[in-house]
Amino acid sequence: MILENTSAIVTGGASGLGEATARLLSKEGASVVVVDRSAEKADAVATDIGGRAVPADVTDEEEVGQAVRTALELGPLRSLVNCAGIGWAQRTVGRDGSPHGLDTFQKVIAVNLVGTFNCIRLAAAAMASNDPDEQGERGAIVNTASVAAIDGQIGQAAYSASKGGVVGMTLPIARDLAAIGIRVSTIAPGLIDTPLFDSLPEEAKTALGTSVLFPQRLGQPSEYAELAVFLLTHPYMNAEVVRMDGGIRMPPK
């Protein structure tokens, strides 16, 4: 797929993996809509890359609909990268005997899983009216899961369930959207150095890096962005979940 003269939506595009992807997509010639619940940061990134910011919660039908309409003003919407996500760590039953909050479990599922699906369904419906390219393709979608979808650690029930849902829906959605010429892939990142790790001192980050098989360091957001753009543009990548983790396999804690 050619990115030039097309539009792209990146959710969570104001920070970390989404920001790196928005920047690379723009460098590759796409007009990027930066969708994020943080309006100010989304604006800063969009201004920097000559794109448009749409402050939106990915779980909100109307706000994501507005993001899709904005993308269509910039060009045919051919790419969606879902990076918006939240974390949560709590044991199913805590050391003090209290059960995991149901509201927090539901919130993580709502943002990471339901929000991802909300963006996919609305963007794909818009992509369906694109002219097919010479391969018959109308668009491509990349989602973000996590190695926690497979190697969930202690305290990750909600997060792993949400990311496991993203992994699980990749194939059926790719099958649904094949009829309209849209490919769907999912990246399962390992430990990537985003603002998520900002609270950690440099030595702690280095120590965490040594738990990676090779190379023994945290991954870079730019490495995620390169893979996302590869999956969007490679015509034969479809229905796949790709771990991008330096070979790490997470232990129980």
Ligand SMILES: NC(=O)c1ccc[n+]([C@@H]2O[C@H](COP(=O)([O-])OP(=O)(O)OC[C@H]3O[C@@H](n4cnc5c(N)ncnc54)[C@H](O)[C@@H]3O)[C@@H](O)[C@H]2O)c1
């Ligand atoms: N960094 C890692 O090591 C790592 C590893 C595996 C998976 N991931 C996943 O990658 C994705 C991006 O993570 P990151 O490290 O770049 O984090 P980040 O916190 O830097 O960026 C996430 C962005 O999503 C936005 N966001 C959160 N909830 C939203 C909502 N409801 N609607 C719209 N925007 C919302 C935030 O405002 C933020 O800008 C997440 O889904 C995360 O679970 C990250």
